Structure formats: structure tokens, C-alpha cells
Amino acid sequence: MSSSSTFRSVPQTADVVIIGGGVMGASAAFHLAEAGVTDVVVIERGELACGSSGKPIGGVRAQFSDPLNIELGSRSLRAYRDFPQRPGADIRLDTVGYLFLLTTDRQAADFEASVETQNALGVPTRMLTPHEARELCPYVTTGGLVAATYSPTDGHARPGLVVHGYADAAARAGVTFATHTTVTGIDTAGDRVTAVHTDRGRIDCAAVICTAGAWSGQIGDMIGVHLPVTPVRRQLAFTEPLSPPAPRIPFTIDFTSSAYFHNSDDGLLFGLADPRQPDGFDTTWTPEWLELFRDAVRQRAPDLADMKTTGGWAGLYEVTPDHNALIGRSGELVNFLYATGFSGHGFLQGPAVGEILRDLYLEREPFTDISPLGADRFRTGTETRPEAHVV
Structure with missing residues (x-):
């Protein structure tokens, strides 16, 4: 090139x-x-x-609450599925779906309305019970979980x-x-x-x-x-290789805390948006933020809280008002x-x-x-x- x-x-x-x-x-x-x-x-x-x-890994989804973002996500998902032919490259797309975990009745009502909008635009999202969410992602505990949403056509790829x-x-x-x-x-x-x-x-x-x-x-x-x-630092971390290997799970998000996790090579990737992160161009990876993640998943996916990590990545979100x-x-x-x-x-x-x-x-x-x-x-x-x- x-x-x-x-x-x-x-x-x-x-x-x-x-x-x-x-x-x-x-x-x-x-x-x-x-x-x-x-x-x-x-x-x-x-x-x-x-x-x-x-x-290292980027989520791809059409689960949004408004038609315009749904349309942009959905059209891009189709392009990513076609990427091996046009333009012609393997992007390691893994269509595992996105699973949003909901812990309040208000969240469930808001997401139910979004699911209706998504379905009307051809996105196959559906509401799940806590038990169905756990079947898709065995790490999830059902205690305190009200509902979940899942779209099987979402997933992740390599930016x-x-x-x-x-x-x-x-x-x-x-x-x-x-x-x-x-x-x-x-x-x-x-x-x-x-x-x-x-x-x-x-x-x-x-x-x-x-x-x-x-x-x-x-x-x-x-x-x-x-x-x-505005630039805002976001951080993520990788677990040590897991034995036995992690099951193939959706891109799973605890909506209340923003903690998320999914498969990554021979382990899992952990992420969370720290609400106290100051604006700026700093991309230093600081392992301390992981305590926020561990605190969040002790409630929602407790097995993850004690997994050892091997390092991570810090980059910038570009945030508008x-x-x-x-x-x-x-x-x-x-x-x-x-x-x-x-x-x-x-x-x-x-x-x-x-x-x-x-x-x-x-x-x-x-x-x-x-x-x-x-x-x-x-x-x-x-x-x-x-x-x-x-x-």
C-alpha cells in the first residue's frame, strides 16, 4: 500500500x-x-x-433505540458479513449476538419499545427472561435480573x-x-x-x-x-487463557453498570465505561479501573470477578454532547x-x-x-x- x-x-x-x-x-x-x-x-x-x-475487538450491532442509528448499524452489519467478498478481507467477524442484561422494570419497558422499533426495521431482536439469558451466557446469574434483549445477528470483529x-x-x-x-x-x-x-x-x-x-x-x-x-479514555482488559476454554457467548452487557464481556481468542475481554473518567487525550492503561468492573460483575456474573487478567488496552472515545x-x-x-x-x-x-x-x-x-x-x-x-x- x-x-x-x-x-x-x-x-x-x-x-x-x-x-x-x-x-x-x-x-x-x-x-x-x-x-x-x-x-x-x-x-x-x-x-x-x-x-x-x-x-482490539469492536462490537457490531443494530440494537439502538432510534431508527437512524438502527439503520446505520443494520446496513453496516450487512457490509461486514459481505466483507470477504467486498472489499475482500477476513475481519474475523463472529456473529455471537449482543445480550443486554436489564435490572429494572423501567429498563425493561424502554428496551421493549426499542425492540419493537428494531423489529419493524427488520432487526431480529427479542426480549428474553432471566433464565433464557443465562442459557445464552452461562456466566450470568439470574438474581436481580428483570429481563434481557438479544439479537442473534450482532457480534464482534477486528477493527x-x-x-x-x-x-x-x-x-x-x-x-x-x-x-x-x-x-x-x-x-x-x-x-x-x-x-x-x-x-x-x-x-x-x-x-x-x-x-x-x-x-x-x-x-x-x-x-x-x-x-x-470531546476525547474520553476507555479501557479494557484480557483474561489469562481459560482452561477449560470459555463457552462461546454473546457480547454481554450489564446495562446498569455498562460492564461488558465477550470471547477473545483463548479467554475473555472485559470492558466498562468509567463515569468519572476525565476528558482528555491520555491513553495510558491503568489496571486500577478493573476494580470497577469486578465490583459490577460480582452481582451479575460472579465467576468473572476473580479471573486473572494479563494486560489491557486504552483508547479514546470521541464523544458529542x-x-x-x-x-x-x-x-x-x-x-x-x-x-x-x-x-x-x-x-x-x-x-x-x-x-x-x-x-x-x-x-x-x-x-x-x-x-x-x-x-x-x-x-x-x-x-x-x-x-x-x-x-
């Missing part, structure tokens, strides 16, 4: 400059190239997939394999990937972006797509476009597009959002109305209904 590590300067011109080489940038590059737009440069300040997309699968196909079509390249400024004239400056040279371009994840706010600030994205993504075209700069702020849902929506960015660039109607996700909603007060933010 061509990258700036093989040449000292970036191309002087491009039809499209994509800022950010994670799943969004790679998906956008692939979908543009497939549509014949191959004069594209993807700028990445580190290696591809080194930001949020570097997560790094997805990014490289998209990027390799895009590079074969002629897209340039400039890694270890930093954006230092952006030129504008009137209502248009005209050039992107990097530490390896300037690129005159006809359009810019910002898929810079947790760094998107800084890119927007260069041109006066408000992209309200309402935990919904920012996708659209700038109102002030007509050739500046953005897809960021996915608040933990980016990997599972990557394929669908790549299609949308392609269509916005080509001025075609996307498959769904993404106007509720425009970044200007925070100025106009038209916030979308917040998603329950879990993983």
Missing part, C-alpha cells in the same frame, strides 16, 4: 483529502474509489487504525483488519495513504476549502473530509467549523464534509457512513436522511434524541 513513508512529500493536488486513517477514513476512501473517485489522499498522523479504530481491508482495496484503486503526516493548516477562499497544509507539504484540493475522530475538533477549529467532539454522531456537510464551507463524534459507535457504523460520505461528495441522495446528525444541531437547539450510551 502506498504511503508517505516511501516518499518525503505529499501529492501537490487531489480531488479529495481525507483527514484521519481510521475506519471512517478508510471506508470513505474505499467507497469513493469504488465509485471512480481515485484522486484521493488520506492523511494520518500515525499508522492507519492507530486511534479509536485500534481497539484493524477492517481498516486495512478497506485501505488495501482503496490503494489498489489508486488512493494515496500518507501516514506519519500531520495536518498543520487548511486554506479557504469564500465558501470553499482550497488546500490542506501538512508537515510534508501542501495539497490543493477540491474537497476535504474530516474523519479525525477525537482530534476532529482541532481540525474544525482551523477553519471555524464547530465540531463539538448528545452521544450521537456528527455527519454532514458544513453550512459555511460547502466542500468540507465530516463524520466524527461517534461516541463509541463508530466502528459498527463505519461501512454505512463511508457510503454516505461518498454520496455527499458526489451530491447524490444518501440511503437515509442524515440531516438530524448535522453538527449545527447544537447551535439551532435541534438535538437528536440521545442514545443510551453504553459501548
